[in-house]
Structures are given as C-alpha cells and as structure tokens.
Amino acid sequence: MARHTVTLIPGDGIGVETSAAMQRVVEACGAEIDWEIAEAGAHCLETEGTPLPDSTIEAVKRNKVAIKGPITTPVGTGFRSVNVALRKTLGLYVCLRPVVSLPGAGGRYDNVDLVIVRENSEDLYAGVEFEEGSEGARKLIDLCAKEGAGTIRPDSGISVKPISVTASQDIVRYAFEYALKHGRKKVTAAHKANIMKYSDGLFLRVAREVAKEYEGRVDFDDRIIDAFCMNMVTDPSQFDVAVFPNLYGDIASDLAAGLVGGLGIAPGANIGKEYAVFEAVHGSAPNIAGQNKANPTAEILSAAMMLDHLGELEAAARIRRAVTEVYAAGECLTGDIRNLTGSDKPAASCTEFTDALLTALAK
Numbered sequence: 001m002a003r004h005t006v007t008l009i010p011g012d013g014i015g016v017e018t019s020a021a022m023q024r025v026v027e028a029c030g031a032e033i034d035w036e037i038a039e040a041g042a043h044c045l046e047t048e049g050t051p052l053p054d055s056t057i058e059a060v061k062r063n064k065v066a067i068k069g070p071i072t073t074p075v076g077t078g079f080r081s082v083n084v085a086l087r088k089t090l091g092l093y094v095c096l097r098p099v100v101s102l103p104g105a106g107g108r109y110d111n112v113d114l115v116i117v118r119e120n121s122e123d124l125y126a127g128v129e130f131e132e133g134s135e136g137a138r139k140l141i142d143l144c145a146k147e148g149a150g151t152i153r154p155d156s157g158i159s160v161k162p163i164s165v166t167a168s169q170d171i172v173r174y175a176f177e178y179a180l181k182h183g184r185k186k187v188t189a190a191h192k193a194n195i196m197k198y199s200d201g202l203f204l205r206v207a208r209e210v211a212k213e214y215e216g217r218v219d220f221d222d223r224i225i226d227a228f229c230m231n232m233v234t235d236p237s238q239f240d241v242a243v244f245p246n247l248y249g250d251i252a253s254d255l256a257a258g259l260v261g262g263l264g265i266a267p268g269a270n271i272g273k274e275y276a277v278f279e280a281v282h283g284s285a286p287n288i289a290g291q292n293k294a295n296p297t298a299e300i301l302s303a304a305m306m307l308d309h310l311g312e313l314e315a316a317a318r319i320r321r322a323v324t325e326v327y328a329a330g331e332c333l334t335g336d337i338r339n340l341t342g343s344d345k346p347a348a349s350c351t352e353f354t355d356a357l358l359t360a361l362a363k
C-alpha cells in the first residue's frame with residue numbers, strides 16, 4: 001500500500017476538535033498517511049502577521065492534497081476570508097458536496113443521494129466590493145446612470161457579481177464529467193436567469209451549451225434557484241447532480257445538509273486542476289468550540305472523500321461503513337443529532353463518538 005503525505009490545517013474553533021477526531025479515525029482505517037501540519041486562521045496573525053501564511057500554501061502545493069478544519073472569518077473587520085483566499089490561490093474552482101441520507105441521523109428524508117457542484121472562484125464571492133460613500137462606489141453609480149444600466153442610491157455599498165463564460169464552462173463540464181464517472185443520470189443547473197440576465201443568464205446559456213456535448217449520456221434540466229430550494233424541501237429525490245454559481249451553491253448546500261441531519265454530517269471538497277483541499281461544509285461553530293460537543297462526522301466523511309481521491313477506496317469505504325453503523329445503532333451520537341432525533345439518550349461528546357467509530361472500525 002502506498003504512503004501519502006497530506007497537509008492538515010486544523011483551523012480554529014471546533015476545527016481543532018474535529019480535526020483531531022478525523023486524524024484518529026484515518027489512522028485506524030488502514031490507509032498510510034503522513035500528516036504535515038500547517039496553520040491558518042486568526043491565531044496566525046500574531047505569530048506570522050497574516051491569517052494565511054505562505055508556508056501553509058507551500059505545504060498544500062508540495063503535497064497536492066490537504067484536509068482542513070473550519071476557520072473563523074470575523075464579520076466587518078476587514079479580515080478577508082482565509083477560505084476564499086485559499087481557493088483563489090490554489091485554483092480550487094470546484095466545491096463538491098455530496099449529500100446522502102444517513103440512517104438514524106434525524107434527517108427529514110431517508111432517500112437523499114445527490115451531489116452539489118458549486119463554482120468556487122467568482123460570483124458575489126469574488127470580493128469585488130465598494131464601500132458606501134467611497135470614490136469607487138460614486139464612480140460606479142455615475143457609470144451605471146450614464147450607461148443606462150440602472151439607478152443605484154448614492155448611499156449604497158456595492159458588491160459586484162462577475163460570472164464568466166470560462167468559469168461557467170469549467171464548472172458545468174466538471175458536473176457532467178463527475179456524473180459520467182460516478183454513473184449519475186442527470187445534471188440540474190440552478191440560476192436566477194430571469195432576473196440577472198447578464199450573469200445568471202450567461203451561466204444558464206453556457207450550461208445548455210455544455211449539456212449538448214453530453215446529450216444521450218447524461219440528462220440535463222435547469223431550475224430557478226428559488227424553485228430549486230422549494231423542490232429540494234418537498235422532494236429531494238428528484239435531484240442527482242446539481243450545479244450552481246458560487247453563492248446559490250453555498251446556500252443550497254446548507255439547505256441540503258439540513259435535510260439529511262444538519263451541518264454536523266455534511267462533508268465537502270475544494271478541487272482544482274492541481275490541488276485538492278477537503279473540508280466539512282460547517283464553520284468554526286464558536287458557540288460550542290472548546291467544549292468537546294462538536295460532531296466530527298462531517299470532517300471524517302470529508303477524509304473519506306480525500307481517501308477516494310488518493311485511490312484508497314477500501315479505507316474510505318471502511319470509514320463510511322463504520323459511520324453508518326454507529327448512526328444506525330443510535331447509542332452514541334453527538335448533541336446536534338440528538339436534538340434532531342428527539343432521543344432521550346445523553347449526548348455523546350466528540351471524543352466518545354470518535355471512540356465508538358474506532359470500535360466499529362476495529363470489527
């Protein structure tokens with residue numbers, strides 16, 4: 001069996017706890033992983049002068065594969081999101097989020113099995129913004145009036161929503177290739193092309209063009225994002241692979257996670273042409289950080305995705321089997337899942353849940 005070196009960025013908040021749990025499980029699953037620990041987050045500001053040290057980026061580039069815990073983005077401080085910076089710097093243009101029902105996880109449906117493919121590099125996440133009252137905002141407001149593009153109130157802050165042909169082609173093609181590789185039948189593109197003709201309209205047009213290349217092999221349809229959300233809540237089984245511009249994909253993946261047991265069990269990956277960084281959908285959960293209450297399942301299932309990516313399919317399958325077994329038994333589950341299932345059993349700590357997983361893995 002090959003040894004792999006993986007960069008581990010534990011992150012902050014509950015990331016410290018979920019990353020430690022994930023490491024224990026991966027070490028017990030049969031794959032041979034050497035970890036190179038790298039730091040990112042607010043705590044690096046004091047030591048390194050930046051929340052995303054160059055040494056961390058270099059470590060991901062060196063090993064090509066990383067797994068990270070969540071990182072807090074303080075609101076309204078001018079502190080840019082480390083996650084967005086990492087995705088941009090490493091060209092991680094795909095955010096991949098499988099959403100699968102887990103027995104005993106308190107989900108609203110037991111038949112969800114879909115994959116969210118979210119564009120990761122542009123849209124309102126591009127970080128192109130003008131503060132209200134700034135010269136840039138004033139110039140843009142004047143330009144819009146002059147060009148007849150529309151009236152913007154002078155006291156507006158403005159975030160720009162760029163959607164390019166190139167990035168839309170890349171993400172839609174990734175969704176179709178993923179569908180082909182994994183035996184999936186249909187790709188659905190979600191958008192608001194009826195209102196934002198030049199951004200979402202472009203995305204839909206490109207999606208339809210790319211879909212033609214796969215005609216007869218993978219079906220295609222599209223949904224307006226608000227209808228998509230309603231359809232997800234009423235009947236998620238109608239979706240197979242769904243592809244989104246950045247912001248809608250972010251919202252839809254939390255919505256989808258909510259249908260199957262919440263953020264505690266939702267894994268994900270950021271994938272580029274050269275590098276891949278695996279991470280849970282959830283954030284740093286400051287409200288429960290440091291209390292040994294976090295559910296590490298999402299990061300552990302993200303590690304299973306990482307093992308698939310490394311070709312360690314059997315090790316990944318063992319982790320998924322152990323997770324399914326612990327959830328189906330229902331004896332040792334963390335508080336987030338207890339709250340959903342309404343069980344009167346005491347909530348397991350992050351450590352106790354991880355111990356139960358290790359027992360299941362050892363069988």
Ligand code: NAD
Binds near residue numbers: 018072073264286288
């Ligand atoms: P969050 O995901 O951290 O928390 C939302 C809710 O879900 C909270 O009630 C939390 O306790 C619960 N929760 C989340 N993960 C859980 C888990 N594993 N086990 C049990 N409960 C869990 O979202 P937020 O509060 O909006 O964000 C907190 C911080 O995390 C923000 O600074 C945000 O920017 C950051 N964030 C980081 C990432 C990332 O690093 N990839 C992703 C999302 C948010």
